[in-house]
Amino acid sequence: MTMSFRKALPDDAANVAALTTQVWLHTYARTGIRQALSDYVLTQFTAENFRPHLAGDTQYFILCEIDGHLVGYLRLDFDAPCPELSDVTTQVVTLYVQEHFIGKGIGAELLREADRLSARRSATHIWLAVNHQNAHAIQFYERQGFERRGSTYFEFEGERHENLIYLRIVAQPKG
Numbered sequence: 794m795t796m797s798f799r800k801a802l803p804d805d806a807a808n809v810a811a812l813t814t815q816v817w818l819h820t821y822a823r824t825g826i827r828q829a830l831s832d833y834v835l836t837q838f839t840a841e842n843f844r845p846h847l848a849g850d851t852q853y854f855i856l857c858e859i860d861g862h863l864v865g866y867l868r869l870d871f872d873a874p875c876p877e878l879s880d881v882t883t884q885v886v887t888l889y890v891q892e893h894f895i896g897k898g899i900g901a902e903l904l905r906e907a908d909r910l911s912a913r914r915s916a917t918h919i920w921l922a923v924n925h926q927n928a929h930a931i932q933f934y935e936r937q938g939f940e941r942r943g944s945t946y947f948e949f950e951g952e953r954h955e956n957l958i959y960l961r962i963v964a965q966p967k968g
Contacts, residue, residue, distance in 0.1 A: 794859055796899060798906050800813035803847045806840035807864045809854065813830065813838045816889040820927060829950045841845035852886070855906045857899050865890035867903040869910060875920040877943040877958050883911050885921040904937055908964040916963050922947075934959050 798822060801809060814834050822830050846852045851872040857865040866889055873884035890899045911919055922945050923930045939959035946953045 794897070796864075796902065797858050799856055799858070800900065801847050801856045803844045805854070805856060805863070806843040806847055809838060809843050809847070809856075809866060810838045810840045812866065812891060813843075813887070815891065819892055820824060820930075821924070833949065853910055855903055855910070857890075857903060859894070860876055864894045865899045865903060867907055867921075869907055871911075871914055871916070875918075875942075875958065875960065876945050878918070878920070879962065881916075881918045881920050881960065883914070883963075884915040885918045885919055887901075888921075900933060901937060905964070907949065911963045912965055918960055918962055920960045922958050925955040925957050931957065934961075938964075 794874055794900040817824070817838065818834060846868075847854055851870060853869045853871070855867045855869070866887070867885060868887040870884045870886050872882055873886070875881040875884070885904075888900055888903055890903075890958055897942070907919060919937070920942070921934065923934060924947070925931075925944070941957055942960045943958045945956050945958055948954075
């Protein structure tokens with residue numbers, strides 16, 4: 794199994810949308826599918842919605858592929874102030890790995906790639922928000938050196954869902 798990493802291009806939008814839908818539903822539709830979830834996924838996670846972000850300057854998508862198949866990606870936003878530390882503006886918006894490939898080092902390698910990109914842009918820290926009920930992701934981020942710094946909320950269908958804010962010093966490239 795040889796992993797390759799590259800910058801996503803606008804032509805990757807459909808694959809990014811499909812992987813996002815799959816991982817998002819697996820993560821958040823724990824009690825099954827309901828209309829609100831279906832409506833959200835089918836309107837938000839479209840190739841048309843991803844294409845401008847893939848072509849823009851403030852966001853960078855790192856794809857992980859195995860044998861030409863997308864198995865994970867990390868989405869960085871270089872212009873996203875942290876709610877707890879406004880001078881920290883580099884956010885890991887999304888880190889998704891297809892369930893079949895979890896535990897194979899893809900997430901850790903995507904974070905190393907994010908550090909390399911962030912260091913080139915002189916970022917000293919990166920931050921992210923993770924659902925407070927996503928114990929697997931929280932444990933992963935803590936193993937990767939992220940420290941909890943507070944909370945924020947994702948609003949959906951009149952409900953507020955707590956997301957924990959995590960912060961990490963950007964690892965400087967070796968050599």
